Amino acid sequence: MNEHIIKDENLVYKKPSTLLDVPMHYCPGCGHGTVHKVLMEVIEEMGIASETIGVAPVGCSVFAYNYMNVDMQQAPHGRACAFGTGIKRVMPDRYVFTYQGDGDLAAIGTGETIHAASRGENILTIFINNGIYGMTSGQMAPTTLPGMKSTTSPRGRDVETMGYPLVITNLLAQLPGVAYLTRHSVHKVANVRRLKKAIMKGFEYQKQGLGYCLIEVVTNCPSNMKMSALAANEFVEQHMLPYYPLGDIKTPEEK
Amino acid sequence: MGEIRLMKGNEALAEAMIRVGCDAYFGYPITPQSEVLEYLSEQDPMSRTGMVILQAESEVAAINMVHGAAGCGKRVITTSSSPGISLMQEGISYMAAAEIPCVIANVIRGGPGLGTIQPSQSDYFQAVKGGGHGDYKLIVLAPSTVQEMVNHVKQGFELAEKYRTPVMLLADGAIGQMMEKVELFPQIPRKKDSELPQEWATTGRGDRKLRNFITSLNIQPEKMEEINLHLQEKYRTIEANEVQYEANNLEGAEYIFTGFGMGARICNKAAELGRAKGYKIGVIRPITLYPFPVAIYNDVASKVKGIFDVEMNAGQMVEDVKLAVSGKTRVEFYGRMGGMIPSPEEILENFEKIFIK
Amino acid sequence: MTEEVIFAGFGGQGVLSMGQILAYAGMMEGKEVCWMPSYGPEMRGGTANCNVIVSDEPIVSPIISTYDTVVALNQPSLDKFESRIKPGGTLIYETSTVTNPPTRTDIKVIPISANETALELGNQKVFNMVVLGAFLAERKTISDEGLEKGLKQALPERHHKLIPLNMTAFAKGKEFVK
Ligand SMILES: Cc1ncc(C[n+]2csc(CCOP(=O)(O)OP(=O)(O)O)c2C)c(N)n1
Ligand code: SF4
Numbered sequence: 001m002n003e004h005i006i007k008d009e010n011l012v013y014k015k016p017s018t019l020l021d022v023p024m025h026y027c028p029g030c031g032h033g034t035v036h037k038v039l040m041e042v043i044e045e046m047g048i049a050s051e052t053i054g055v056a057p058v059g060c061s062v063f064a065y066n067y068m069n070v071d072m073q074q075a076p077h078g079r080a081c082a083f084g085t086g087i088k089r090v091m092p093d094r095y096v097f098t099y100q101g102d103g104d105l106a107a108i109g110t111g112e113t114i115h116a117a118s119r120g121e122n123i124l125t126i127f128i129n130n131g132i133y134g135m136t137s138g139q140m141a142p143t144t145l146p147g148m149k150s151t152t153s154p155r156g157r158d159v160e161t162m163g164y165p166l167v168i169t170n171l172l173a174q175l176p177g178v179a180y181l182t183r184h185s186v187h188k189v190a191n192v193r194r195l196k197k198a199i200m201k202g203f204e205y206q207k208q209g210l211g212y213c214l215i216e217v218v219t220n221c222p223s224n225m226k227m228s229a230l231a232a233n234e235f236v237e238q239h240m241l242p243y244y245p246l247g248d249i250k251t252p253e254e255k
Numbered sequence: 256m257g258e259i260r261l262m263k264g265n266e267a268l269a270e271a272m273i274r275v276g277c278d279a280y281f282g283y284p285i286t287p288q289s290e291v292l293e294y295l296s297e298q299d300p301m302s303r304t305g306m307v308i309l310q311a312e313s314e315v316a317a318i319n320m321v322h323g324a325a326g327c328g329k330r331v332i333t334t335s336s337s338p339g340i341s342l343m344q345e346g347i348s349y350m351a352a353a354e355i356p357c358v359i360a361n362v363i364r365g366g367p368g369l370g371t372i373q374p375s376q377s378d379y380f381q382a383v384k385g386g387g388h389g390d391y392k393l394i395v396l397a398p399s400t401v402q403e404m405v406n407h408v409k410q411g412f413e414l415a416e417k418y419r420t421p422v423m424l425l426a427d428g429a430i431g432q433m434m435e436k437v438e439l440f441p442q443i444p445r446k447k448d449s450e451l452p453q454e455w456a457t458t459g460r461g462d463r464k465l466r467n468f469i470t471s472l473n474i475q476p477e478k479m480e481e482i483n484l485h486l487q488e489k490y491r492t493i494e495a496n497e498v499q500y501e502a503n504n505l506e507g508a509e510y511i512f513t514g515f516g517m518g519a520r521i522c523n524k525a526a527e528l529g530r531a532k533g534y535k536i537g538v539i540r541p542i543t544l545y546p547f548p549v550a551i552y553n554d555v556a557s558k559v560k561g562i563f564d565v566e567m568n569a570g571q572m573v574e575d576v577k578l579a580v581s582g583k584t585r586v587e588f589y590g591r592m593g594g595m596i597p598s599p600e601e602i603l604e605n606f607e608k609i610f611i612k
Numbered sequence: 613m614t615e616e617v618i619f620a621g622f623g624g625q626g627v628l629s630m631g632q633i634l635a636y637a638g639m640m641e642g643k644e645v646c647w648m649p650s651y652g653p654e655m656r657g658g659t660a661n662c663n664v665i666v667s668d669e670p671i672v673s674p675i676i677s678t679y680d681t682v683v684a685l686n687q688p689s690l691d692k693f694e695s696r697i698k699p700g701g702t703l704i705y706e707t708s709t710v711t712n713p714p715t716r717t718d719i720k721v722i723p724i725s726a727n728e729t730a731l732e733l734g735n736q737k738v739f740n741m742v743v744l745g746a747f748l749a750e751r752k753t754i755s756d757e758g759l760e761k762g763l764k765q766a767l768p769e770r771h772h773k774l775i776p777l778n779m780t781a782f783a784k785g786k787e788f789v790k
Contacts, residue, residue, distance in 0.1 A: 051459040055323070056470075065468035071457035073326045074470035076345050079319035082311070086323025086331070087457070089307045090278050091448075094459045112319070115312035261632075261639045261647075261765070287651060372651070433674055434632065434647040436639050517675070524673035598677035 016044040020069050029229020031219025032061050032128060034186040035195070039099070039126060040068055042199045052095040053087050055080040057109075059101035060134040078109025081116035084123040095203055097124040102143040103133050106168040110142075113168065120177025120211035124202040127169070127214055130221040131240060138224035142166040145243055150224075165243065169216045173250045179211035181249040185218045185241065187233040210252045218244045257438045264401045264430040265290035267437050268334065268360060271408035273300045276443040278329035279307040281320040285336045286372040287428035288362035292334075304445055314339035318346030318359075325350070325357040326469045328456030330412055330446065334360040336428070337378050338369065340386075347421055348387030352471035352482070354455075356415035358408065359393075360424040362431040365594030373594025374428030376518055379571035382425045383545045390483055392490045394422045394497065395544040397515040401435035403542075409440060418493055419455075425544060427567065429517050429596065490546075499542035500551055504530070508537030510610060511555055514565040515541050515572055517596070522565050525602035532603075534611075544572065549579040556583035563606050565597060566590045585610075613668050615753045616676050619743075620661035620693055621685025621706070626740035629766065630683070631662035633744060637754045637762025638666035646674045659688055666753050681751055683743060687711060704746055722750060724788040730781065737774075738781035745785020756782075 015021070018040040026033045043049050049070050056064040058077035065072035075083040080098035088096045105113050105127050116123065132150055133139040140150040140157060143165050147156040157165075169181050180202060184195040195217060202213040218240050220232035227235060262270065269291045272280055280300075282292050292310060300306035307324075311317035317333050325331040335343065340361045350357060361382065365375035382395045394414050396407040404426060411422040451458045457467050473479040501519075504526065505511075512522040512529075519540035526536040537555070541548050552562070561584055564573040573588040580586060589605045591597045617634075621627045631647050638645040649662040663679075665671050681702040684690035686709045697703055699718045708727040726742035733742075741763075748759060763778060 050461050050463075053327070053457050053459055062472060065466070065470060069460070069466050071460050071466050072468045073323060073457050074468070074472060075319060075322070076349050079315065079322075079346070082316040082319035083323035083326075085309070085316075086279070086281065086320035086325075087327055089309060089320070090324040090329045090331070091327050091458065111312055112316050115316065259639070261636055261645065428651070429648065429674070432649055432651050434635055434645075435671075435674075436645055520673045521675050524675075527672060596675050598675060599673055600677055 016041045018044045018049045018069050020067055022066060024067055025063060026060065027223045029220070029222045029232065030060070031130065031186050031217065034192060035126065035128060035217050035219070036061075036064065036067055038186070038192060038196045039097075039199055042196060042203065043070060046200065046203060048095050048203065051093070052097070053091065055083045055087070055096070055098040057098070057100040057104040058135070059104045061099055061101065061128065062135065064099050078104050078107070079112055080104065081109065081112040081121070081123070081125065084125070085116050085119070085121050088121055088123050092122070095124075095206055096122075097126060099126045100128065101134065102127070102129045102131065102141045106142040106166050110166075110168070114172070114175070117172050117178050117212040117214070118175045120179075122206050122209055122211065123213075124199075124206055125212075125214040126199070127216045128219055129216050129244060130219045132221050132224050134221045134224055142168075143244075145239055148239075167244065169214060169249055172214060175212075176255070177211050178214070178250060179205050179252045179255050180213035181216075183216040183218060183244060183246050183249060185236060185246060187220065187236045191246070205252055211255065216244070218246070257440050259436060259438055261434050262401060262437050263290055263432060263434050264404045264426065265362065265432070266294045267401045268404045268408060268424075268431075269294040269298070270439060271405040272332050273298060273304055273306055274440055274442050275409050275412055276304065276330060276445040277306050277332055278445055279309070279324045279331045280333065281309050281311050281317040281324070281331070282333050282335065283311050283314045283317050283339060285339045287364055287374070287431050288334050288336050288360070290431070291360075304442070306445065314342040315346070318343035321357050321359075322346055322350055322355060325355045326353070326457050328446075328451035328458060332358040332360070332408070334362065336362050336364045337366050337375075340378065340381065344387035347393070348389050348391060349471050350421045351387075351391035351393065351486070352389065353469045354419040355421065355469065356412070356419050358411040358415055358422050358424065360426060363425065363427045365592065371594035372428065374430075374517065374596060375567050375592070375594055376427055376516060377568040377571070377592065378425065379515075379544065379566070379568060382423050383547070383575070391486060392493075392545055394418070394420060394493060394546070395425050396422065397425045397542060397544050398430060399516045399520050399540065401430065401433065402437045404430060405437050405439060414497065418489060420489070425516065427517050428594075494546040497543060498546045498548045498550070500548040501540045501542060502551060503538050505537040505539075505555060507535055508555070508558070509535040509560050510606070511537050511539055511559050511562045512565065512602070512606070513539045513562055513576060515544060518566050521597060521599055521602060524599035525565070525606070528599055528603050529606065541572070547575045547579065552576055552579035553581070553583070556580035559584055561585040561587060561610055563610065564588045565602050567596060568592060613753070615666045615681065615751055616663070616679050617681040617683065617747070617751070618661055618663050618679050618693060619683045619685070620659065620689035621709075623658055623660040625660075625685050626737070627660045627685065628662050630740040630744055631664045633740070633759070633762050633766045634664050634666065634747075634753070635762075636765040637759045640761040640765065641754050641758040643668060643754070644671050646671045648674045659686070661689065681747065683747055685709060685743070690714060702750055704743070704750070706743075720750070722746060722789060724785070726785060729784050733777065733781055733784070735777060738778055741778045741781035742785035745782040746788040749786035749789035
């Protein structure tokens with residue numbers, strides 16, 4: 001080994017100090033890992049790790065507290081926004097975020113999401129939309145695309161009987177309590193950078209007390225899409241993004 | 256002496272929350288306990304003590320707000336009535352598992368189903384035997400007077416914090432709705448942020464190197480069993496130390512009347528009527544339904560001809576009474592259901608029918 | 613001394629507040645008190661009632677099924693509660709809303725026309741004080757001063773200017789008892 005090249009000035013990649021040095025349980029190529037890292041980078045760079053409280057969902061990211069070195073609680077399936085509300089109301093000077101999958105946020109927890117947003121709770125939600133139930137192995141999610149196969153829509157999602165995908169982020173835009181809604185992805189480096197900026201804004205807006213902020217990340221689930229990581233990212237680009245187009249949906253100026 | 260007021264049980268419960276230094280109340284309206292949130296809204300506790308109140312969108316949301324806020328080490332409470340308490344069960348189970356102190360009051364109405372808004376005691380099993388999923392217990396206090404509604408809020412938080420466990424107050428619609436004279440304890444200041452328990456609460460990491468996290472998840476069964484063993488050990492300690500009951504006229508008693516909450520008060524009246532007719536009747540009223548006062552029943556069992564258990568349900572606590580006496584004496588039950596309240600005369604008449612003739 | 617009374621009538625007749633004023637008054641005189649309402653949708657226009665117990669002793673059971681006094685302010689209440697009066701007890705009833713008068717002979721029966729009295733006083737709202745006047749004249753549970761103190765507790769501050777009128781109504785009510 002060329003020991004001499006291991007120097008700070010040669011460093012091209014490192015984990016933020018806010019991420020604990022433990023192996024993650026996520027499948028290879030899964031978007032969760034990338035989003036965890038970006039989120040923790042922002043918290044490190046903003047210097048707010050000691051005053052941030054996070055909420056983990058039920059879903060693949062249930063163990064987020066094993067990786068993120070910020071105080072965290074793990075909520076029952078769908079109830080992260082109620083947890084976030086409870087925490088923020090008694091600790092108003094802390095930064096509070098929830099981290100939730102699509103089943104958690106837009107199926108079983110739709111009520112909690114909409115009402116937290118409607119009350120304008122000063123919390124930030126990171127919403128991982130991978131179009132499928134990851135943790136329970138590939139059942140249909142509220143965000144599963146029409147025609148998309150899952151273990152509970154093996155012939156493809158039939159909108160006649162299974163209904164349409166719930167584009168919940170756009171739905172939330174109507175609520176006056178909502179300050180910031182934006183949709184991102186992590187399938188390309190440039191997109192990851194944009195997501196990082198958005199998360200930073202989300203915390204900034206929270207500091208200013210502007211209201212509810214939600215950042216949707218359209219991502220993959222290679223294991224349950226039964227594809228390689230690369231193919232899953234292509235699927236995201238070709239099929240998911242047309243249905244869930246990237247970009248800002250609501251900004252504080254429009255509030 | 257503290258301040259004396261004439262108050263409805265529900266209002267007294269609400270006033271006690273403010274005075275005990277609660278940091279937050281989350282709840283959803285349901286008869287017969289809606290006066291709790293109404294009273295709080297009227298009082299504006301934020302201006303009195305800085306206490307947060309919030310009308311949640313459902314009981315499911317309310318209990319999870321409680322979890323979030325109580326997970327920060329704050330004093331947090333919610334109240335509801337039977338159907339709402341059913342909805343909260345998942346959250347309660349999570350809190351028992353994650354060892355989060357909090358107080359939950361159930362002002363019971365008659366069930367099952369939507370049932371009736373009239374008073375009942377039919378949620379005994381739900382409160383005492385678990386209610387939600389998994390092997391856990393709640394400390395359950397059963398107030399029988401408006402005064403106890405007040406006292407139990409304070410005691411409830413003391414127990415919850417001592418054992419890091421949710422505590423349930425099991426009242427009924429009649430106690431919630433009726434007015435009695437109460438003595439209120441003076442205002443207890445809310446905890447400062449610097450007093451929050453840094454060993455476990457999610458307060459923000461502050462100077463700690465490592466985060467605190469609260470979870471009830473443990474994928475490995477070995478680890479999960481360890482947690483269960485720890486919980487069970489805690490429950491044994493609670494059983495050894497926290498039993499409360501009230502007993503009267505046990506000396507020379509041939510019969511024991513027993514019941515809890517409102518049922519016990521009616522039993523006491525029935526026993527008075529019975530004693531006037533020459534029957535030797537003592538009364539036992541468990542104040543903690545969990546831990547159940549097993550020993551006192553077992554003690555009296557060998558000295559009496561029988562125990563007459565009266566409840567506003569189909570016979571729930573009576574199972575624990577039977578377990579406690581383990582066959583040493585005859586245990587009989589009389590109850591009314593669906594929001595009906597037995598009268599003292601009715602109780603005595605049924606006692607005579609069963610035990611005397 | 614223990615007085616167990618039920619006030620029963622239509623929702624809107626001030627039945628619940630009558631009982632509350634009595635309970636407040638009992639408390640002001642240092643007695644043990646308990647006020648137990650019927651509650652729920654039946655209050656909206658239907659029948660309403662409340663039990664009040666005032667006692668020198670701690671109150672064992674707030675649930676009672678027989679009464680020292682029944683105050684019946686409409687026919688259904690009279691029909692329901694007449695039989696539940698303890699022998700030697702008292703029945704007070706409002707004549708304007710009762711067409712079939714009571715029949716028991718082992719109790720003291722006091723007919724009143726509190727409606728008419730309230731109308732004469734020009735304020736239907738003092739109906740409850742007229743009734744309480746009749747009740748306390750017969751069942752001397754608490755003093756007149758105690759009642760006035762109780763009224764002050766029960767009435768929101770902004771209605772305190774109406775206390776003199778209420779006490780006049782109370783005095784008028786007492787006249788029903790000879
Ligand atoms: C009350 C309840 N119902 C169902 C489940 C089972 N469950 C666990 S995770 C999950 C779906 C998670 O999907 P999603 O939120 O999309 O997150 P992902 O795993 O895809 O990241 C379900 C249904 C549960 N834990 N609790
Ligand atoms: S199952 Fe899907 S969402 Fe879950 S870790 Fe694996 S790839 Fe990621």
